[in-house]
Amino acid sequence: MSTTDIAARFTAVAPACDFWSVRVVHKRTESLGVTRGITDPIGLADDTGVMVTVEAADGVGYAATSDTSSAGLARAGKDAHAWAKRTAGRLVAPPRTRGNAVRHDDAARPAMWGTLSRKAKVERLHALAAQAKCHDRIGDWGAGFSFSDEESVIATSAGDHICQRQGVVAPWLHASAGGGGETQTRTFGRGGAIRQGGLDVLDDMGFWDAGTRIGQEAMELLAAPNCPEGEMDLLLAPDQMYIQIHESIGHPLELDRILGDERNYAGTSFVTLDMFGRYQYGSDLLNVTFDPTVSCEAASYAFDDDGTPAEKQFLIKDGLLARPLGGATSQARANSPGVANARACHWNRPPIDRMANLNIEPGAASLADLIASVENGVLMETNVSWSIDDSRNKFQFGCERGQLIKNGKLAGVVKNPNYRGVSATFWRNLKGLGNASTVAVLGSPNCGKGEPNQMIRVGHASPPGLFGGVQVFGGG
Amino acid sequence: MEEQFNALADGIGAHLRGSEGFLASFAGESSAFVRYNHAAVRQAGTVEQRYLSLELFDGKRHAAKTITLTGQADDATRVTAAVTDLRDILKDQPEDPLFLINTAPQSTRRVLPNTLPAAEEMLDAVLTAGSRHDLVGITASGPIHRGFASSLGQRNWDTAHAYNIDLSFYLQADKAVKWGDGGSSWNAGAFTAKANAAKQRLAALARAPKTIALGGYRVYLAPAAMEEIMGMLCWGGFGLADHRTGITPLIRMVEGERLNAAVSVRENTKDGFAPGFQSKGFIKPDSVDLIVDGAYRDCMTSPRSAVEFGAAQNGAEDNMEMPVSLDMAAGSLAESDILKTLGTGVYVGNLWYLNYSDRNACRLTGMTRFATFWVENGEIVAPLNVMRFDDTLYRMLGTNLAALTKTRDARLSSDTYESRQTRSMLLPGAVVDDLRLTL
Incomplete structure (x- = not known):
């Protein structure tokens, strides 16, 4: 069932209240990696759920659930409504006034991730990680990436319907060189490498060319003096x-x-x-x-x-x-x-x-x-x-x-x-x-x-x- | 959720072909979250989530997928689809030399009784406690479920009806008393007593704050501050893979350096809050000694690391070899003697935002936060403006450790990233000489 269908399903069972919104999210994730020469277990996830928000009598409440059945959505609406009643007059600030209804849809945007098979991706990661393992003193090394394809729909009792889709790629690559009671690690951005897009992002970042440099720089650090003060x-x-x-x-x-x-x-x-x-x-x-x-x-x-x-x-x-x-x-x-x-x-x-x-x-x-x-x-x-x-x-x-x-x-x-x-x-x-x-x-x-x-x-x-x-x- | 999970597990078994097997791990919760600011409600609601991690294996080939469940009849369809996906993936999967599962099935069940109050009762109690004060923070309550099942017939289930209160009373600017409570047994009277004790501590913050010169100071680190230090060490400090590859911040202990002989640290599953099984179905031992009398002893070892490095697994998760029920041995300092023993120095109620300034030296930096005071001759003189420390573990809990308290705090993690956590620590406070304050 699509995110839009789930939002429509909630609309049919929404509680009577001053205002409601439903945000439906469907996120699929794939993580591939190689650590110390061995293929990591594949990480796959397929995750769908909804967040319902209800305003009633100057109160606001929410209820989130992975139960996207009609009964589950109705229960979420009821729970959010109950929280709205509980918080009435006890909120930091009352519910805000909203603008005109919005309709937006970019869900058709493709995410370029399947152009290379999973097996081919893992083979490339093995080759890249092997380049980072450029010396016997490199005792820990690896490469990988995660890709997520996330679609969300926001619908409200005021008539809003906003559908968005985002593909996000986050690669990782590291080499740790050790000796003499000391270890120095060099990485490909240490978590700072993340962008929207597909496989093309990895080319643009220079990810596939970084293996040897990362390994050599880890070795270089092991021999380097401390930063001066x-x-x-x-x-x-x-x-x-x-x-x-x-x-x-x-x-x-x-x-x-x-x-x-x-x-x-x-x-x-x-x-x-x-x-x-x-x-x-x-x-x-x-x-x-x-x-x-x-x-x-x-x-x-x-x-x-x-x-x-x-x-x-x-x-x-x-x-x-x-x-x-x-x-x-x-x-x-x-x-x-x-x-x-x-x-x-x-x-x-x-x-x-x-x-x-x-x-x-x-x-x-x-x-x-x-x-x-x-x-x-x-x-x-x-x-x-x-x-x-x-x-x-x-x-x-x-x-x-x-x-x-x-x-x-x-x-x-x-x-x-x-x-x-x-x-x-x-x-x-x-x-x-x-x-x-x-x-x-x-x-x-x-x-x-x-x-x-x-x-x-x-x-x-x-x-x-x-x-x-x-x-x-x-x-x- | 337990019956639904067991029924799903039975259904997965019916889909297997040939020599296939499965592991299934369940994580679910029904949580009420209420967030407060200025003694009013900022956001309030309920989160009900069910996640199933299903791993299909055939010999040493395996693949896993995590899916959300609805708790309804269509979950069987979702699981069937997942099995089909995973079977398709297995065709291209090479054998994994590090794949290890529990082949000695041991089923367990722990369901803690539900003594939690209704959402309205906890909401009323917090707003009453916050009346005429600047209260901010969060309460979380409700059941946390963890389950495991395998094609070998193993079934494990753990339900904890738990609550966690994590609140602060603010006096002005960044001057505040942080307080809280957590566990599975709610007591309204105990909650009110804790709130009143926190309010009384606010009085000391009303004095003009003091700024001290940079340099070394004798300090008392309260258990909440110790939690930050031990929390940093848990990330990479005790895992076998981190030790064998040399990236542990305790690399000098691996090579023989010792902490103070008063320091002993263990993973204490038996007395902790976390389930006694891990996601591959291995049953955790009651206890794993990590540091004994200041010397490094054992590592947290996952199934993958056990195969890779030729060791025995001891209940750690793959890719997350860390203690989740950490227990640090008590010392002999009576709580009533803390200020007298500190003498003149800094009473650190909380630390914040720790990180390594030199991982090889286990040199940590971080900030003081919340109720931290300047103390002279055993008397609190003034709240201290926030200060940065930058010092090594080998000085703080080694050469410069003066005392550990006899009383320890049980600290249930208030983390709620992705889901509510069951991690806990049992920690003493520590008096430390010459802690380096640098900014």
Whole structure:
């Protein structure tokens, strides 16, 4: 039964109430991999369920179920209605007013995944992983990818019908070299490689060509000296920039955090509502956008899970804080503009404010220009460690690989590169950004937040960024 | 759900051909979630989900698929379709040298009694407790089901009617007391007592917060803070594959380095909350010693790792070789002596967002959070503004460990990613010298 049919089935048994919505999700997943020369068990999943939301007498309740029979859907409607009655007059904010009904359908978009047989995919993964195992000292190595094909339908008592489909590919590749009580690992983006599309995405990312490089760089790190300690320039590659953006711009700008919803779990924010339009978040080079229109990026969509149409918006313009990451419900609560970012990780969780695609607009410099401008610094690649306080201010990050920069030139690889700083001042020390040709489209499949917890994919596109006066250090 | 699962398992057996066999693992829950902010309801509802992971095998060839179930008659059709899909996949599958299943069937059944209150009662209790306070957080309650069946006739079932309360009282900005409760036996009086105790602790947060200079400090890490440290170690610290490939953060312990002799850690399935069987049907031993008297002992070992590295499996899941019922031995420090023993230093109620700054050195960084105080001469002086620590496990629980508490906290995981969890930890608090605060 299709998602549209299930939505229609609910419509036939929906409870009498002020407003109802049903979100039906059907997600098929395939994971293939190779670990230490042996084919991993195939991972297949076929997952369908519904989330019903009911508003009644100034209360709101939800009920999610994998029971998509008429009886199951009727029971979900009844349960959601009961919760709406229980919460009437006890909500943080009353149900919001909605706009005109919307109809949208992009379910016919094909996902290019079956052009290569499963057996052929696994054979290619074996060949790739074997390239990463380039030395006897590499004791752990592997390659794989997951592909998900997700179709969702949102229907409401107001006449909305929004059908969307997204294919998402997330590859992985790693090699760990060990010796002398130490292990160094190099990966293909360590989870930051995720995009919408099919097999073509893997070619575009350079995944099939990365095996030998990953193995050799793991060996190189094993022999490298520790990253030096001191205050210096820091040049971050896009596969570190994405997590810096995520943790110290994305999360603090989430409106539900600013409104306090996340204080018991994911945390609050050093950003307050009065700072929008006034606060200089970064140097005038910093332009940050919420952009759901980049076709290959992980969290592009036409409508969020509340049915709000999605469009590109500047969150930070020329360094000045412009608008928060808040969906329709949060916007109404805060009396603030926002974006279409009410998202749920799956059918079994309600929508909350999430990042979606959060990008740094490119600057003017080439990578060579950025390196040439550094007298004393480090270029860091590929995030391996991230930690930030619950207000999203004091942070510390570690990367897989560093390269010293001396007098404008790369001057050798260092291991265990780390840096720490404070969001409120770090972005003001941004003094260089790569041009459009240096931008990499990355993201994360694992942004965790919410109560109950939700793990969701986000996209981050960024050029390399150069920062001045950063506290850098190594391991030990 | 138990009867439906067993009926489905019987039906799968009827579809097998020749030398085929199957493993079936079930995960279901009927959960009520209520989320709060500012002592009002932010979101409330119910989640009912049923997942079946079906693995078809023929000799060493195998393939698995996870599907959602409705709980209705059409589940039989879904299962039949899954078997057909998997049979088709098996045609192209090579033999898997690491495939291992339990060939000594042992059926078990544990159904904990339901003493949970109605949704309205818990909602009323929380809103009453939050009255005139800034309360935020979540309650989760309802049955959690896990099942296993195989073509060898094994049947395992576990139902826990559980609740988890995870709340905070906020005073201002980031100053808050986090508190909670969890388990299978709800007691309204005990809930009110915990709420009142948390409110009393708020008073200390009203004092002007203090910022201290960077450097080394004597600290007390409450069990909630220890949970964050042990939680980090669980990810990759104790798995056999991680040890044999050298990527464990405890690599120096593998090579002989020791923690303080007071530190002993084990997987304690017998007294934990998690089911006593894993998803391949292996029955977990009552206990697995991981660290004994400061020295590394055994690893959590999954069936695949057991074959790959020539060891015996001990109930760990494939690709997730981690403790799920972790038990850290108690020390001798009485709870009433914690502040006196700390003397002058930092009382850390909670830690937050830990990660490795040098995995090989098991060097961890993270932040203080919630109720963390500056203490002088055994007296709480002021709440502390959040600080970052960056130090190695070998210093924190090795050379610089001064004491472990006699009383331990049973901490049931409040994680609800994808589903409600049954992980738990039994942990003491720790007094540690010279913890490095770096930001």
